[in-house]
Amino acid sequence: MAIGAKITGWGSAVPEKIVKNSDFEGRLETSDQWIVERTGIRERRWGGTTTSLAVEAGAAAIKSAGLSPSEIDLVILSTTTPDQTTPATSSVVSHLIGTSGGAFDLNAACAGYVYAMVVGHAMVATGVNKKVLVIGSDTLSKITDMEDRGTAILFADGAGAVVLESSERDDFLGSELGVDGAAQPILYCDHGSYLRMEGREVFKKAVRVMVESAEIAMKKAGITADDISLCVPHQANLRIIESACKRLGIPIEKAAVCLDKYGNTSSGSVPLALADAADNGRLSNGDLVLFSGFGAGMTWASSVVRWQASK
């Protein structure tokens, strides 16, 4: 019997503290109007730890799947901001949630969550694990220079998670992962320092890699853009999402967007957008969902997944 994987639950978590665009005015040379027009972001959340947000989102996803924590036999935590260099943040998260089996962190920057889902699928599809908790959690406010108007307005904190369970029918229809290390200088963070970014360069490359990788994933899945019910892109900039969707031939109304509320939360962004769409009834069983992320590296990842987690 072939083994596949399906998504059976989802959850999310954001810190309580809301930082509005107007909170930057006066302190940095910027304005609410500039930030909204150039990025689509209106407010974001700062606070918590990568561990605390991961635990809240992960526990919510397990509950939504109707499971108890001990039934989970692997935790994959995508993060760029682990709370300690060692141990991996996933080990403490696994302890606090009460999962069984193994746990590890995965870092592919802002593409990390789609990477983690694809790896989680592989672990289930090869029979190594049966119930995998895939969490994305980041606290980018810790590594953002609050005096730099080019980055302070973008980055934020948040987490999301899904549960993957083994299934006779495989809902992961086609995936693609990629990296171009030559692009390292346009977005990086040295140890003990802050994120440094060439925004315009990142913007141009992001649109290109998102489109190319989404097209490869759809081709592998044997579908076209017309078959996609919901596109869940990395939440970096609304103009990146609009431009990529246009080139892919996916109407912008089919994109899940929550960056207006949460900004760019790196690994938290794709699962936060998924949870936001699912919580708002935008997903029906049988829908085809296109996940697509990009980030520092430069990394990218796309996956086409059939949704059947709505109860």
Ligand code: COA
């Ligand atoms: N408020 C006001 N002005 C700002 C500003 C801010 N917060 N940030 C930058 N500017 C200024 C720049 O200094 C520049 O001024 P200049 O013309 O005097 O030099 C001007 O706005 C235009 O800068 P530019 O970088 O061309 O703006 P942009 O339209 O490309 O928007 C970003 C800047 C950062 C919002 C945009 O490039 C972006 O989102 N890039 C992708 C970043 C990203 O996705 N990173 C994460 C990847 S995971």
